[in-house]
Amino acid sequence: MSVRRVTGLETEFGISVPGDPGANPMLLSAQIVNAYASPAAGTMAAALRTRWDYEDEAPLRDARGFELDRARAHPSQLTDGRPGGRRSAPNASDVASAETDDPTMANVILTNGARLYVDHAHPEYSSPEVLTPRDAVRWDRAGERIVLEALRRVGATPGLAAVTIYKNNTDGKGASYGTHENYLMDRATPFSDVVRHLTPFFVSRQVFAGAGRVGIGQDSRTAGFQVSQRADFFEVEVGLETTMKRPIINTRDEPHATAEKYRRLHVIIGDATMCEVATLLKVGTTSLVLDAVEAGALEGGPAGDLLLAEPVRALHEISHDPTLTQLVRLRDGRKLTAVQLQWAYFEAASAFVADRTGADTDADTREVLERWESVLTRLERDPFLCARELDWVAKLRLLEGYRSRDGLSWDHARLQAVDLQWSDVRPEKGLYLKLAQRGQVEELVAEEDVRRAVDHPPEDTRAYFRGECLARYGPRVAAASWDSVIFDVAGRGALQRVPTLEPLRGTREHVGALLDRCRTAEELVAALTGA
Amino acid sequence: MTGHEQQRPTRREDEPDETPVVPAQAKAADTDADVDSLLDEIDEVLESNSEEFVRGFVQKGGE
Numbered sequence: 001m002s003v004r005r006v007t008g009l010e011t012e013f014g015i016s017v018p019g020d021p022g023a024n025p026m027l028l029s030a031q032i033v034n035a036y037a038s039p040a041a042g043t044m045a046a047a048l049r050t051r052w053d054y055e056d057e058a059p060l061r062d063a064r065g066f067e068l069d070r071a072r073a074h075p076s077q078l079t080d081g082r083p084g085g086r087r088s089a090p091n092a093s094d095v096a097s098a099e100t101d102d103p104t105m106a107n108v109i110l111t112n113g114a115r116l117y118v119d120h121a122h123p124e125y126s127s128p129e130v131l132t133p134r135d136a137v138r139w140d141r142a143g144e145r146i147v148l149e150a151l152r153r154v155g156a157t158p159g160l161a162a163v164t165i166y167k168n169n170t171d172g173k174g175a176s177y178g179t180h181e182n183y184l185m186d187r188a189t190p191f192s193d194v195v196r197h198l199t200p201f202f203v204s205r206q207v208f209a210g211a212g213r214v215g216i217g218q219d220s221r222t223a224g225f226q227v228s229q230r231a232d233f234f235e236v237e238v239g240l241e242t243t244m245k246r247p248i249i250n251t252r253d254e255p256h257a258t259a260e261k262y263r264r265l266h267v268i269i270g271d272a273t274m275c276e277v278a279t280l281l282k283v284g285t286t287s288l289v290l291d292a293v294e295a296g297a298l299e300g301g302p303a304g305d306l307l308l309a310e311p312v313r314a315l316h317e318i319s320h321d322p323t324l325t326q327l328v329r330l331r332d333g334r335k336l337t338a339v340q341l342q343w344a345y346f347e348a349a350s351a352f353v354a355d356r357t358g359a360d361t362d363a364d365t366r367e368v369l370e371r372w373e374s375v376l377t378r379l380e381r382d383p384f385l386c387a388r389e390l391d392w393v394a395k396l397r398l399l400e401g402y403r404s405r406d407g408l409s410w411d412h413a414r415l416q417a418v419d420l421q422w423s424d425v426r427p428e429k430g431l432y433l434k435l436a437q438r439g440q441v442e443e444l445v446a447e448e449d450v451r452r453a454v455d456h457p458p459e460d461t462r463a464y465f466r467g468e469c470l471a472r473y474g475p476r477v478a479a480a481s482w483d484s485v486i487f488d489v490a491g492r493g494a495l496q497r498v499p500t501l502e503p504l505r506g507t508r509e510h511v512g513a514l515l516d517r518c519r520t521a522e523e524l525v526a527a528l529t530g531a
Numbered sequence: 532m533t534g535h536e537q538q539r540p541t542r543r544e545d546e547p548d549e550t551p552v553v554p555a556q557a558k559a560a561d562t563d564a565d566v567d568s569l570l571d572e573i574d575e576v577l578e579s580n581s582e583e584f585v586r587g588f589v590q591k592g593g594e
Contacts, residue, residue, distance in 0.1 A: 012593040018578075021587040121591035172585070177593025242594040268594065398573070401566045417581035418573070420588055429576055438569065 001295070001356040003287045003365045006184035006461055006503040008129050009140050009279075011272055012122040012177040013147055013425075014166035025121035028163050030103035032123040033116050035157070036150040037108040050470065052107045052115065053481040053497075109480050111455050111471040112142060113463030116150075120243075122177050123147060123165070128463030129184075129482070129503055132364045133284035135458055137276045138445045142453035148425045149454075167272045168211065168423040169229035172416060174219040176233040178242060179272040183265040183287060184257060184503055189294045194265065195238055195249050197293045200306040201286070201345055202248055202269045203315045204338035206231060207324055208375050209282040211271035212392030214399065214410065214419040216320055223411035224320070225399060227392045229271040231319035237311050242268050248311055256482035258501045265290065274423060274432035276444040277371060277389035284368030288349045295352070303348035306341060307331040322396060324379055339380050346372050388442045394435060395422050465506030468515050469524075476521030489522045496525045 015032065017023040107117040113128030125143035130136050147165050155162040170176045185194075210227035214220070218232050226232075239247035252266040267286065273279045292298050307330060308314050314328035318338040327335040336344075350369055353361055371389075378385035386393045399415055402408055408415055424430035427437065435441050457467030462483075469477055469485050478488035478495050487496040500506050518524040578584035 014588070014590050016588055016590070018584070019587065021589045025591055120593045122593045124593075166588075171588050171590035173589060175590040175592045177590060180594070243592055397566070398569070401570050405567070405570060413582040413585045414577065416585040417578055420585065421577060431573060431576075434572060434576065435569070438572075440565075440569070 001288075001291055001353050001365070002362055003133055003284045003291075003368045004131050004362065005287045005290070006129050006131060007133075007136050007283055007287065008127050008182045009136055009143075009283070010124060010126045010178070010180040010182070011140070011143055011167060012119055012124045012179070014168050014171065014177065014423075015121075015123060015163055016166075017161045017163055020161060023161065026104050026118060028161075029118040029121065029123040030106035031154050031160060032147060032150045032163065032165070033106040033108055033118055035153040036116055036146060037106075038153065050109050050474070050477050051479045052109070052117070053479040053484050053486055055481070055484065055497075109466070109470055109477075110146070111457070111467045111474075112139065112453055113457035113461075113467035114139065114143065114146075116146060120177075123150075128457050128467065129461040130458045130463070131460045133280045133287065133368060134364060134444060136283040137279045138449055138453050139458065140279055141276070141445060141450045144425050145450060145454050151425065164429075165425050166420060166423045167274060167425060168420065169272055170213065170218075170233070172213075172215045172220045172419070176218070176230060176246075178268055179230075179270050180242075181267040181270055181283060181286065183267065183290055184255075185263050185265050185290055186294045187255075187259070187261055187263050189263070191251070191263075193293055193296075194290075196307065197289065197298050197303070198286075199237065199248055199311050200308050200341055201289050201303075202267070203308060203311050203328075204318060204341035204345075205282065205285060206271070206315075206319055206392075207338045207342060207379055208285075208372075208386070208390055209270060209273065209278055210319065210390075210392040211273050211278075211423075212395035212419070214416050220416075223409065225322055225396055225410065226319045227322055227324075228319040230269060231315050234269060234312060234315055248315065257503050262503075271391070272423065273391045274430075275389055275391045275394060275441055277375075277442055278391050280444060281368065281371055281375065284364070285345070285349070285372055288353070288365065288368060289345055292349055292352045295356075297352040297355075298348050301348040301351065302344040305332065306336075306344060322383065322392070324383060339376055342372075342376055346376060388440065391422070391432070394432070394441060395419065398422075398431065398435075459508035459512075460504075462500045462503050462506035464508050465500060465511050465515075468511075469521075472515060473521035473524065487521050487525050489525050491522065492525070496529070498525075498528060 015025055015028050104118050109115055115126040117124055125146060127139040127143060130139055144167060151163055151165050154160050169179060206228040211229045213226050213229045216222040216224045216226050234246045234248055236245050236247045238249045238251060239245060240251050242250060248269055250266045250268045253263060255262045255264045270282055298304050309329040309331050317326050317328060324337060324339055327337055329335050353365060375386055383393050384397060387397045399418055402415060421429060422431045427433045436443060457463040466480055466485055476487050476489055477485060479486040483499060483501050485498045489496060514527060518527055
């Protein structure tokens, strides 16, 4: 029993041009994506014209078991790039036209296995599939470096305005954009179990996973500080939408893998976190709780029956109380704090791990359990004891410093500026990055490992095959997606599509020797097709 | 996993519903030398016209 699970993190970044609030965010986002794909990227050049393969995407498939009629879907839900029906089999000319004519189609697949593209009005980095929470942190950090590099290139391009990029989730004026987690899970697990167990978990995990926010209410109409960036934007308990009436549990069921075997749990309720410990805990605890749900291990235990009377209200109330003393009501009449809810999940997960794997428990799982326990203990005593590990606490500490030094009230613009600049990805401007430079936050991933992850994929998932194919045979890769790589090779009339529907195949162990043996894409395709 | 037993939440079923809970106020941040020097450094990098900076940061919804 373990935190090890195929996981990916998506980050939509805030983007703006200082002094020009009217700048077109789609064009700015496209500039960022295209700048990273430009020949200046060296080995990246090959990725420029690699289009995304939408063949197996079905964003309207709902985990509850029905497919939404496309005519009834809001246009923003149509994320698969085929407004006018299913795309026919891909061909190379399709690629070029789509990407040059329409900035909203800007898309690049990276040698680290990630995807960088324009999602609505934001540049989005979708990390490669990783297997451990530490690797989730590592490739998440790599994403920050990638958009930073793109930002520098745009800034150095004559004629283009210098853009700024923020790893946050709201402009404080009513708009929110997402940071999504994706967890591969067992198809056999009833979705009703996921809803029942994960709702109280998601409502309460913000005590360590929240990024902190100045302003209360979607448009910040009330002055103050709250624990989460995203909480106020969630309005319903379960649903398919991500852009309106956001649900605590998102039902999008698009596994990007063998559908009979797997479900992809698409989690939209998280905040973008800069603190590595916060990201590790967000991913690690969720993965562990999912493991227990899949095994049916929560039933009858301390986290077996934590149904909240009003989950959405509880989510908001918990976020609005940085003292963490707010009680929320359960359906059975009990009233608990968010930290107490988390203790119940911790105890259940801890007992589950001890029971199933005991002394053989892997190091990643042990680390998550130890940090989870440690953080909950200190949050109960005094949240400021977690200022080196959690975004909302570190940010609040800074804000309180300003408030007491300069006597600022919560509606002062300087405090809102601190909130925004917390997540600026530029080391000379970003306040989290300033703290990190001063050694005031705990870092988990070595600088050289982050740097390597910018160009190299994880070795223990199919992202290895995707990233290495791009790195080795880039000019011959016509398209790719989470579950395919498509080659355009000499001597074959049609494009050659290699499905990668099993996320734990295509690892270095599985295909490393094969790739080393094949000097060209032609040789690889021949080897794969037995020709 | 040492010690978590002692940290178990104690305010559960046995607590009367309407008992006013005295908020254990999160204490104000330490205004020690470290925070002060950090704020001094942030003053240097914080956007000089914070009002304009905040007003100008307008995003469209995403996801």
